[in-house]
Amino acid sequence: MCTSDESNWWIRILTPEYVATTQELAKLPGKTKRPLCHIMGTQALRLNQALLVYGVSYISFIPNELLEMIFVETVKATIRADEDYSSSCALTRLRLRSRPELLLTSVSQRWRAVALGMPLLWTEIRLFLRQNVDLVNLYLTRSQGQLLDMRFIGNHCDFHSQGLPEFDPDYLRISHIILLHVHVCRRLEVHGAFPFPKLLDGLKRIKAPMLEELMVHYPLNIPNSRHILFTEGLPSLTSVELGNVSSISSDLFLSADRLTVLTLNGLWVSGLSPENFSSLLSHLTSLTHLTLIGEPVDYVRSMDIPLVEIPLLQTMVVKPGPNISRTYLPTLFRTIRAPVLRELALDFHATTSSRDIQSLVDKLKRGAPPFPSVRLLTLCSRSMAYDGWHALAHAFSGVTTLSVSKCIMNQLMGFLSCAGRRDAFPNLRTLLFDDVQFEWSLLIQLLQIREAAGMPVREVKMRGFKKHAQSELVGKLVASLATYTPIVIGWT
Template sequence: MGELNRHAELARLESIERSCIGRFFVALGAIDAQRMQLEELIKKRDPGPTIHRLPVELLVLIFHFTIVRPYYARTHKLDTIGYRRRSLAIVSRHWRDVILDTPILWQDICLASPQDRHTLVLQLKRSQGLLLDVTIINKLEDYSTTDELLHHLRPTTNRWRSLYIYDENSYPSTDSIVHVLSKLEFPSLVDFHIKMYPLDLEYLDLQNLLPRASALKRLKLQQISPADDFLIANPLETLELMFALDDMPQWILSRIPNFSLITLRLQGDAYDWVLEPNSIHFPLLEKLALDIPDPDQFLEAITAPKLQRLELTAYRCPWEAFSRSRSKFSSVYHLILNFGGSIPVDPHNGIALCRVFPNTRHAEFIYMADLLSLIMPMSSPGSPSGSQTPADNWASLETLSVLNSAWDLNHIEEFDLLVQWLQIRHGLGFPKLHIKFKGNSRNPEDISTIRGKLQDCCILEHCLSLSLGQFYTMAGKRSEEVFRIW
């Protein structure tokens, strides 16, 4: 009896197996038929442009780069962000829906005329509580409109992430705006930039506004003359002070939050400064930009053990007297130098400069002439080769850049000196440098000439670009050639 039961169970399981196999093959046939139908439908359907098939996340990222640009000039075309949004939204219904439903595309608020209250309220609603980047473009004739819009924006100050105030020669109304803002709180504000018209030499009272921004990290003041009681109590990471038509008072240095700064920029006249060596401490400073008279005095006064990047504008600077502090800036590896392009640096002074920053790995020069002054050989009886080149003191140099090469292309022979120095340097066992020449050239032959001269003695990463006019000229000539051949 037990044997019969086992045979019956085996027969039942084999029947189930045959049934499952049959359904399996039926399902495979149905899948193949469905796949063929879908492929036919896809072939018949017009796929349209590739951009319409992009994932929404990627499309939003592209729109964000296109629409929103931090701190760009909006002084002449004030509603450029709104214009870009509208231009993209009318391309298709899909784009319109993506723009309307994406809060990050509505974070930029620009208070400027022409603009109405309804548009501002709608934009705040679409931003859905995200942090806001606010720009106030102030013109005297538009102050009433700006003041009205600011009234509707006041309840959102807890969401302000950045604030940019641009004054177009209307100091009294800008002072009124600052006075209104000084009564509000900005717990999320991390970035504050204010730029006055160059002719406004009035004192702008920021003393009551800055303490209202407890989270402020970056402060940029352009063309502003702070009052004598001006004090920055915020633990800033970035500070930029740019004076144009007024002297920068020395007392401003005592109001800088030295112990939190990572980036500092000082620009303006400072002829009356008298600084003691090593009297100013910046324990966290990593980036420093100086465009002041006698920058050597300021550098001698500071101690910045973590300084890595220095941007220096110095038309005449006695580096020989400063070279005794060569170990002071051994951490600096990125130099950006502007000597004016027309005033050659004395070779002895150039050697002292290079020794002040002995571990330079990346050197950028604004003009070609600035570079040439540091690679010009000078006689040196104590040197084994009988001559010495200032830049040879940069034994760790890796990258060399010239940002305004186009101004020097009228004298191609100047590049022969660079080629000669690079060849000698490579012969001494130094690795090839990475060279970048930025700027535009009016003559395409210059570009090919420079490439031919440099290609064997360095790694040429970038060698100029054609100016737009020259590009069109070449394109026109090429079109004429094609037309004649045709």
Template sequence: MSVFNPQLDPYSAQAQNNHGTPQEKIDGLKEIIKSTVTAMLTTRSADGQFHSRAMNPVTPDSDTDLTLTFIANNASHKFEEIQNDSHVNVSFLNPTTTSWASFSGRAKIIEDHEVVKTKWSSTTSAWFGDLKDGIHKGDVNDPRVAIIQVIPDEIRYWTATKGKLGRAVDIGISAATGKTAAPGELCTITKDEIQLTQVIVSLQPAFPPRTIDPQTYSDSGSEEEALGVCQVMSYTTEATSTPFNMGSTGVSPSKSTNSGSTICSIPTEILSSIFEFGKEMDPESFRYASFEGFDVQRDRFIPFENLVSQICVHFHNVAVGTPKLWTSIQIDRSTSAEYVTTYIGRSRSCLLDLRLDLMQQDVQPDDQRLEAILGAILPNSYRWCSLSLSYNRECANQPTVMRICNCLAPALQHLSIAVDDVDEADATIVNSDVNTPHIFRGGTPTLQFIRLRGLAMHLFRPQLNAVVTLHLDQTRSVPLDYSTFRSIITCSPCLTHLSIYGDMISPQPWPGEADPIYLPALESLRISGVSGEIYAGILLAVNAPKMDSLILKELQEHDLDSFWDAMDLSRYTSLRYLSFCDFDVSVFTYERFVEVFREITAFSSFCSTIVESPLVRFLLEAPISEGTPWPELESLSFPFDTDDDDDDLTMELVEQLVGIGRDPSLKLLFKIVVEDGPQPQFQSDQVVFFPKWDPWPTKSMPFDADDVLFP
């Protein structure tokens, strides 16, 4: 194999992208495969000739599974060629975008019809036909039906970063100037990265959805237990074609523990890191689904740490010895005290992430289960890193929230409290001095994220002087005094992100500029009101010279009239990102936004598609003589409705918006979010598709299971 020389191959050197994470590489690869469907499988015959044929792979078992599976006729030449040389290549090409992918690996033949049944579809029989001999009937039991699984050693792919016209221009300019064209990116998924994903994929199919006790298989598990479970794993890896197939060596699992071909030969430190990576791949929306009433959905989800610790004794021992696997503890009405104590013990000295979803009707007087759980978590409050506590009713005779929140929590960084009701409340503390905390009075010096929902912002306020991200969710119609509200959001000089849900002080009038609120560090603001006065009230009162992002939810046509009347163009001069959600405003209101917020570079509509948006109509129809609206605009983001046949109209609007007198050096990018259904095929390098909206307040924000009141 020749050594790559970047000076002699400047195209590959320029196009190579070595910065993507394994998941980003996989996502890019999957996009190419989805857009092509048909692959070319290349095999090598005994006389050295290469033969290729078109084949359609079966849908993979998971989004991270990189094994390619084909159903084929074992009487065809390709089976003979695979038996001669298992090295194969599978390639994909999208002729429209010219994006391609190449899998280099080994092919494996599976003729177990129990496995075939898991991949079979009724349309597949058309490729076999019924020979009318009672045996070769073209169904799933036909002896000709077999599976070819390609386990890749390396995957390379090239994805176009420019459209057809852009590629032609790039190539033409490069040819004329002697420079190297690079209208796309080359990516390589290495063998190590492939094996890492295969380890993760191999674990899930071994167990049907059920509840797993993390204490199963003690550290002193017997050799018989290890043999029995490893035999199950051997069957599972055979079915999923992982590189760690114990059964493929012909050696019994109990005698192959020290063999280089077994998964047990992976060094403990590496296996522990793989497990930590696997936990990070857990879909957190399922892990915490019960908090929003999706109990059935969550019951079908098995946390990774529970699953991996029951594969075999070796896995169990490594998992138990990996403290970071056991730091996330969810407590609800079905959680046992043993479950909690097991997690706390295995997490050792690591910081803990706790979530408690408690219902008053599930908490009985002298509840021994709850007492045992609290007896386990409260002494470890010094290890709490995040605490999410949801309680529908705080009882006077059993004040659970206050009991939990009266601990010392010096390491607490993230706090989310939701309390719907209380039996008794001291009304004098609602508007008391915000510098005197109601909870965690011992101090929370590292607390930077706070969410107070329901009555929590009235009765359960913590120390606020270091908060960076603050959510105030008024889900109960209990108003605050304006002075109290003002004190809450100005308590921390570090407040950078503020989310406000509800009317807050209604029915009191907003004083606006008469009593200003100075927020020197504020960068992003979200507002969702009920009566409407809060929008103008907040925007007129707040003085935030650094604010560059504003999200408005459920804004109606006249909610900002008093703000427009002020027409102060010196306010919010740093604002660059504007987003609307569940709104109903006219072209006139959009015109006001353009006049007041002149430096917008990015706009997002969480509800209206590009075809429905009044903003698009305004941008296209605005008189050129009055200047281009938002001349620095760089991106427009809209949802895409897969049920509407608006592809052509969408592309027409995109083309019109690109040419409306903007600085030609600015590239107007259209971000289209497709949350459900197939991705449309738009031939434009100015349209980018995303599976979901960016998290708030920043893209790097980890999953926030409680952020359900905004999109």
């Protein structure tokens, strides 16, 4: 028969000390946390078994602080998954997906109370045509004045109105919501298949002092830039050139000292003029991340291309579309100056052929390095010719980390191993591969060559490595790699 102390062990571990330990555990780094989690997990299992006898669920004893952390991580995971959607059909499905924060409030009265007491849980505002505006107002109320992340997806593939979408009452209501709350907006994304004249005209007259991230996806079927953000919004900036500021507007919609992330997505026929593009960037003095998708700047119809320096830019992502003009990439690299740029990602997956990037390759081979400060170069492409690698090695000789997609991993290693290019990327220390399916013999040969040349690769990372790490073949290959590089890390 159990003693009183033995039968009440599960009551003792629900003391304030246990709760405090649990809270401190949540703050520890992963490697330190794992053994402690195992010990506490064993106790929790015993507790759960005991509580089942009394008809009580162990989860009801989780401290509110830990429950809040679980809620936050659940919502974050959903937001990250949503950001992977890009096609219009996927955006349509997105509006039908259940919101995790709403589901959490329906589990129990306690969960509902915890969720409603977390204003940050309700700051992700999604806006669609044919949307229940009452739901939007519910989120705005529950966010309690916290900074908002607003996403207006103006896709209308199910839109059957006879009139223009921008004059639909739903559109007008959504535009009003954005304009009414943009002063407390931290992140704004405007994405749609039609122009937003009322919204954009309103933004010209309203300040967004708290805005840190802006994503503008241009309507792809509009044959001019008359309604595109900033094109008419900066009338006094169109004549501004670098080094010759004649009239700087103090009435910018954006906060020059706060906006850090800018994404522009569109085609040149509906894109910004080079003058407006350069003027915009030159006034965003806090910008650290710039993403250009498709061909959002109309370099095609311009002769005088103004230069622009972005003093704090650290990361730039370039994803040209399938039908880019041959002047776009060379002109972009020639007109942007980024003295502290550290990460450059070139995603050529959407390009139709090597012709689309050949003009850039030719420019890089002959010209001065466009961004000498780059240390991490990411290249995603279906194929890369020898002269392409040669051009990249010339233009980005200072990179220490090179990340490539799976289609071109063997091509990269072949280029670096050939007799004439063994000194390419002399500072290279880390290789990042998108997969483990490549010619391992090429990698071993490359590591041998680099070691002998006094330019050793010190780190190799492979996506999905842990999934294959237990196989005998991969184990032997990893052992071989350890001869030439101290660290081999797999991505999960």
